[in-house]
Amino acid sequence: MKQQRTENLKIGADLIPIKKMVTMGQIRMYADASGDYNPIHIDEEFGKNSQFGRNIGHGMMAAATISELMAESFGTAWYNTGKMKMRFRSPVYPGDEIQTSGQVKKLEDTTSSSHITCSVVIISQDGDVIISGETSVTVDKSAPDGA
Amino acid sequence: MPLDYSLLKTGNEISDQTYTLSKKEVDLYLEAVQDQSKREFDESGIELSPPMAIAALSLRGVVNDLQIPGGTLHIGQEMGFKNSVQVDETLRCIASLASNNVRGEWRFMVVTLTVLNSAGHSVMEGKSTIMLPA
DSSP states (O other), rough: OOOOOOGOTTTTOOOOEEEEOHHHHHHHHHHHHHHHOOHHHOHHHHTTSTTTSSSSOOHHHHHHHHHHHHHHHHHHHHHHHHHEEEEOSSSTTTEEEEEEEEEEEEEEEOSSSEEEEEEEEETTTTTTEEEEEEEEEEEETSTTTTT | OOOOGGGTTTTTTTEEEEEOHHHHHHHHHHHHOOSSSSOOOTTSSBOOOHHHHHHHHHHHHHHHTTOTTTTTTEEEEEEEEOOBBBTEEEEEEEEEEEEEEEEEEEEEEEEEEEEOOTTSEEEHHHHHHHHEOO
């Protein structure tokens, strides 16, 4: 079980990073799952004539890896209390390998819970920042899984 | 008939849709985003929907009802999850316009998102910033 225990968390601690390949097949599947068929994502000709010169992935598809990172670290506490604020800084392209990472920035403890704030970033294989942002979660110290 | 975005005012409701987030849709979503995290279940053993599947659902009505044109870019997103959602729960997704401004060749719109469960309790609130050709 990869879940982060809050008693071991310190400011500056890294969350376990996630790496993914972005493919055109995945982008099409995300269009089906989300209902977002913007041609910038799925129409080859439209992508070629756009300012990007090719198709781009959905920002929310890439952002899903931030949620995965937080769910892996904090379990159902993320489902019940998670917050995220993101800026989509660069497009993600089919063929990109992205790495999503996070670091604990702030810890606010009470007797019953810990409120954890993390900085998060998604970077492409070229070092471009795709998404940057902040997440937070409140972990109940008494719950067996921190939820 | 295409929407005239200049007529949309702050506070206008732009979408109010009800969806059921089925097991099939959750599985498709998880496959699309290659989510490898552990599936979570509530105390009664019922599978929970991943938070970002709910967020994606909340944007579906915005994309469709706002008739988002090709080339629209999503540039910012905030969201907060308040209560977990069981797979197969029916959710009401409401979107309202929080701001609507033109700068240069682009129109910037901020849309607030609220997702309610069948009991009427908020399960997610968010804010999307999009830019579309003016």
